[in-house]
Amino acid sequence: MILSQADFDRLLDFTKQAHPEECCGLIVGDGETVERLMPSANxxxxxxxxxxxxxPKVRFELIRESGERSLMGFYHSHPNGNPFPSKTDRSMVYEPELLWVITTCKEIKAFRFNETNQDFEEIPIRVKL
Incomplete structure (x- = not known):
């Protein structure tokens, strides 16, 4: 996943602003490159x-704008935990083809769900300036 420095910083800011609650939103892009973040109310x-x-209004907004073909995945925070999928996250995988990005106030990790193993696999994040 390729993420701009500005969006990397925005994800950390969203996490800090929502703390102690979880923040969440959509990741929009083309292929591996994130084009924008669409924050959502939790x-x-x-x-x-x-x-x-x-x-759901955020997803409907994306559909109206560009169709869902530009949806890369979701992000959410673990404000008091670590940036790895939880048991709850595993139970919420309804679209395994989409990325999951998990943030803390200091870290960001990205994952894909492996249907064969029924578990998340970390994928690299490349931050571009």
């Missing part, structure tokens, strides 16, 4: 410090 009805749910 509309989870559970404990927002440990769960997230994207507002």
């Amino acid at each position: 509309i989870s009805t559970g404990d927002k410090t440990k769960s997230f749910e994207l507002d």
